[in-house]
Amino acid sequence: MFSYWEQQSFSHYDHIIIGSGIVGLSVAIELKQLYAKETVLVLERGLLPAGASTRNAGFACMGSPTELLDDLQHMSEDEVLKIFEWRKKGLDRLRKRLGDDNIGYAANGSYELISENELDALDKLEYLNELVKPLTQMPAYKLANEKIKDFGLSTSYTKALIQNTCEGEIHTGKMMKALIDYALKLGIEIKTVA
Ligand SMILES: Cc1cc2nc3c(=O)[nH]c(=O)nc-3n(C[C@H](O)[C@H](O)[C@H](O)COP(=O)(O)OP(=O)(O)OC[C@H]3O[C@@H](n4cnc5c(N)ncnc54)[C@H](O)[C@@H]3O)c2cc1C
Structure with missing residues (x-):
């Protein structure tokens, strides 16, 4: 069960996106740019973006x-x-x-x-x-x-x-790093889920 503090600060988001690959982060960025006041969370199961976006041919x-x-x-x-x-x-x-x-x-x-x-x-x-x-x-x-x-x-x-x-x-490694930095600067939260 979430504590009062957890409920207040960690469990309410306007938009939650699963996966921090190029698609998830780009959607998160577009949402944040459209609705600046709304909160956006990206949940990622890997410690890094762990999908095709960093494992492709470039x-x-x-x-x-x-x-x-x-x-x-x-x-x-x-x-x-x-x-x-x-x-x-x-x-x-x-x-x-x-x-x-x-x-x-x-x-x-x-x-x-x-x-x-x-x-x-x-x-x-x-x-x-x-x-x-x-x-x-x-x-x-x-x-x-x-x-x-x-x-x-x-x-x-x-x-x-x-x-x-x-x-x-x-260079898709650099690209994903830059995309993460860009998203964080906009105030998008990215969290790793077990
Ligand atoms: C071998 C290979 C070579 C390629 N070469 C090229 C190329 O040269 N040029 C090109 O344009 N495209 C290429 N592609 C395609 C391109 O890489 C993909 O279309 C693109 O990266 C897809 O991005 P995505 O964000 O949808 O998926 P991904 O990058 O796979 O991101 C999905 C993310 O979601 C996370 N995730 C999945 N399930 C969950 C869950 N239940 N909970 C939390 N997180 C989850 C994963 O860990 C991952 O980080 C290639 C793909 C492959 C596999």
Whole structure:
């Protein structure tokens, strides 16, 4: 049972969020920014954020060519473009909120390795570039086969290489640390639960 003091100070929050990964903390921050006077608590079962947000590959992804083509099999162009836009806006917001240095963001682009079975994707690059152009303002995808050798990729698997000029990398350890600091500064409480 909670003591009087515990009840007064620790058991009443306007918003409680489970999980302090990028999603939980971003929701907490948005809530606090919308409702400054309301209290926000984030409960985390790990001592650190213990999920995918600190255990990923660190790509700032918007959608590789084969991923978009796969999505287009069961979604409309508008829906696929919307998801691309959300990813882009999410990344822009994260960069603006925390600062590129604090999240180790580098706009290095990215590459997709194309296997024998995926070679059809090469015929669709122009179409995909046109599709995402309203959001990228420049061709997002281009063939970069000349880099296959430079990167030391196996040619038995890699039949083509597509460069994505719109993506980048993030140091997600730094990012999560910066996100936690940002949340704490706003007055959001983060507690570890057993
Ligand atoms: C191997 C791997 C590589 C990836 N690479 C990329 C990539 O390169 N680019 C990219 O954009 N995305 C990548 N992702 C996906 C991306 O990391 C996730 O989509 C994102 O981190 C999800 O964030 P989240 O906050 O929803 O979840 P998480 O970061 O998993 O956060 C959930 C948190 O909730 C906590 N939790 C769970 N249950 C409870 C509970 N009952 N009580 C209290 N706390 C709880 C967990 O401990 C955890 O800290 C990758 C994912 C993986 C697994």
